[in-house]
Amino acid sequence: MRLTKGCKKVLEVLETADDLSSAQDIHSKMRTTEDKPPGLTTVYRSLESLVNMGLVQAVDLGDGERRYEMIKPGEHHHHLVCDACKNSVHLDQCLIEELEGGIKAKYGFEVRGHILEIFGICSDCSKGSNGIK
Amino acid sequence: MRLTKGCKKVLEVLETADDLSSAQDIHSKMRTTEDKPPGLTTVYRSLESLVNMGLVQAVDLGDGERRYEMIKPGEHHHHLVCDACKNSVHLDQCLIEELEGGIKAKYGFEVRGHILEIFGICSDCSKGSNGIK
DNA sequence: CTACCTGCAAATTATTTGCCTTAAC
């Protein structure tokens, strides 16, 4: 599995992104920075590879649009997503992993994965001094 | 906001459903039980009303298809979804609500909502005596 | 009568796929 041009370019965009990026975000950003930008299809295919390689995680906020971000290989994390400015903050630890043992004991259910995203109002926005998008 | 025929029929289906139902599930179930079943559009619109009324919750499992289930008004819960048989079990308490205070204190973030679904293998399936769909 | 519910068809939108061209090793 080679790390192709397309993958590399997608990674570059994700490295510099300060927030979650959709495939379309990544694609339009490339159109401004690259002279010969990859097509949307390539972005999707690159993202798929990167997710499989464990370098990128897909995040689903339930709005029908998948977002992506770089992660340390094999790790993952969750977000506090502001309903007002749409920015997100990483949680520094996964709240679910520590519960897995209890779930196994109580329900006999072996946890393999989970979706967790938290919505609300960030401190900037509740102060009024926000940067609402 | 009146509880229309369409809404009532959708509720009836959800009452008897033993698991999460997609709009299409509900619609096709009606085609077998009702002599003059509502259209898909009506199902979607009814579900929207019911969610707004707090009688039904929408559940997003990240597969691009929204599921629905009845809830006690104002409550909500999360699920253990089996990757093998696709059945789901309710968690009897929300794991996030108790963390809200800590999140507020640590991040200044006021929690208003969240998505949480847990995937894995249920006890039936790990025993091998499962009913894989 | 008037407002809202319904249904059908058409529109929308993110994502995927087919297929042919092109670049990599």
Added chain:
DNA sequence: GTTAAGGCAAATAATTTGCAGGTAG
């Protein structure tokens, strides 16, 4: 030269919307 990557157009598929007709109070 063979094999996989990239591009473009077309296909999917869930959901939403426009609009015309129907129904209830």
